[in-house]
């Protein structure tokens with residue numbers, strides 16, 4: 111399938127690890143020019159170096175905290191200036207991943223997940239309108255059903271994002287801009303969230319794995335593949351959708 115992503119200008123937040131890193135590499139494989147960010151300078155530098163060493167393509171890293179609105183705006187504007195005002199694809203991937211139900215985590219999750227995504231999209235929108243580009247937001251199955259993260263801000267803020275992205279998917283389409291969500295289920299990365307659970311909560315990990323109809327957790331590549339499809343011209347008639355990548359673990363029927 112030709113995805114038509116060669117030469118596209120792509121922004122990915124949280125691109126140094128796990129799902130974000132797989133998304134960065136997948137776009138590079140298609141010949142896109144990828145800008146990614148995270149908060150940790152050493153990881154940004156290492157990721158850029160690894161990509162360069164492996165000759166994966168043109169990638170540029172920056173140190174940006176998506177909970178800081180000024181920092182996001184500066185990052186987006188700098189990239190747009192570099193590419194004559196063009197941004198083709200915006201992938202909002204970062205979450206505070208703050209599960210416990212505390213005041214601090216509600217503030218952090220709202221500021222990072224919800225406001226961070228809103229600010230990122232607002233900053234990029236003029237440039238996406240120029241290219242008739244698109245937005246892919248990473249949500250979670252926790253935004254669609256009550257799971258082990260409940261009660262708390264994680265699923266509630268992911269649900270808010272699903273609603274907002276769906277609103278944009280419908281209201282921006284007249285400007286030629288599409289917006290969609292990808293909702294991963296449990297995605298395994300050895301040094302990520304589920305790798306830690308596997309090491310520290312063996313029984314819970316075995317239950318989560320066993321509860322999935324596929325008998326396994328997902329991979330970052332499987333999430334990246336869904337993101338690439340939605341971001342590509344193959345999905346030109348899809349806007350306002352939420353694509354689950356969960357091995358059918360979600361019990362709800364999706365209309």
Ligand SMILES: NC(=O)c1ccc[n+]([C@@H]2O[C@H](COP(=O)([O-])OP(=O)(O)OC[C@H]3O[C@@H](n4cnc5c(N)ncnc54)[C@H](OP(=O)(O)O)[C@@H]3O)[C@@H](O)[C@H]2O)c1
Pocket residue numbers: 123124125126127128129130147148149150153174175176177203204205206207222248249250251293294295296297298302303304
């Ligand atoms: N893993 C799963 O099973 C799973 C399931 C469903 C949904 N998701 C969703 O998928 C997305 C990625 O999750 P993940 O598991 O891949 O996370 P991860 O392994 O913790 O990686 C997160 C990435 O985002 C960066 N980051 C975190 N906070 C940031 C901030 N405030 N500003 C800029 N960068 C930031 C991290 O680097 P720094 O820490 O250096 O900033 C890192 O590059 C999230 O939206 C998550 O909710 C994940």
